[in-house]
Each structure stands twice: as C-alpha cells, then as structure tokens.
C-alpha cells in the first residue's frame with residue numbers, strides 16, 4: 587500500500603517535470619498589432635528552435651514586432667538610442683515590420699532561455715502601449 591502510493595506519486599511527479607520542460611513550447615506563434623498594442627501580449631517558445639511568426643497588422647499605421655536582446659529591457663522610449671545603427675547593434679535581437687492592414691509570415695531562431703521584451707520601435711508606439719513579453723523555455 588505504502589509502496590504503491592510512493593510509486594504513484596513518483597510517476598505523477600515525473601509527468602509534471604516532463605511537461606514543464608518545454609515539450610509543449612510553441613514553434614509557431616501569432617502576433618497581431620493594432621494602434622497601439624499587441625495581441626496577445628505574451629508568447630512562449632522553445633530555445634534554439636526555428637520559430638514561425640504570423641504577423642497581422644489590424645492597425646492604420648505600420649508596426650513592428652521587435653525582440654530585444656538577452657538582458658535588454660526598456661521602460662520608456664527615452665531608453666532607446668538615437669540612431670538605427672545603435673538600436674540594431676545594442677538592442678535588437680530580431681525584428682520585422684508589417685504595413686497597415688497587412689499580414690506576413692517570417693521565421694527567427696529563438697535565443698537562449700529567458701524572458702525577453704517585445705516592443706514596437708516606431709517612435710511613440712512603445713510609450714503608447716506596444717509592449718509584450720516573449721518567454722523562451724529550455725528544451726527538456
């Protein structure tokens with residue numbers, strides 16, 4: 587009786603551990619942009635995987651889905667550099683823009699496990715609310 591209970595709880599624990607190891611993390615995500623927000627505002631993908639992203643812009647102006655580099659976060663646009671060159675070198679891990687009313691499908695390779703900030707880097711858009719979170723989980 588006692589042995590059986592221990593076995594059952596061990597199996598249950600193993601299932602919980604396995605399911606928490608990124609086996610369910612997506613390799614395809616959807617992101618819709620509007621004026622001025624993302625929907626959804628958070629995504630979860632598996633580290634090192636090629637991720638397909640389906641971008642749809644339901645807004646009236648162009649938007650971007652910008653994945654910031656590991657360890658890089660901003661709290662306002664004042665934290666961003668003045669030049670595109672510095673932005674790409676020091677802040678951006680991957681980015682794609684999508685025109686008003688347009689849709690596109692692109693791919694990028696997910697970085698190492700961690701929490702990453704998603705922004706729209708078009709002036710005034712981040713401060714207006716275009717921010718999100720990409721959670722990258724390690725593969726089990």
Ligand SMILES: [Cu+2]
Pocket residue numbers: 622648649650706707708711716
């Ligand atoms: Cu935008």
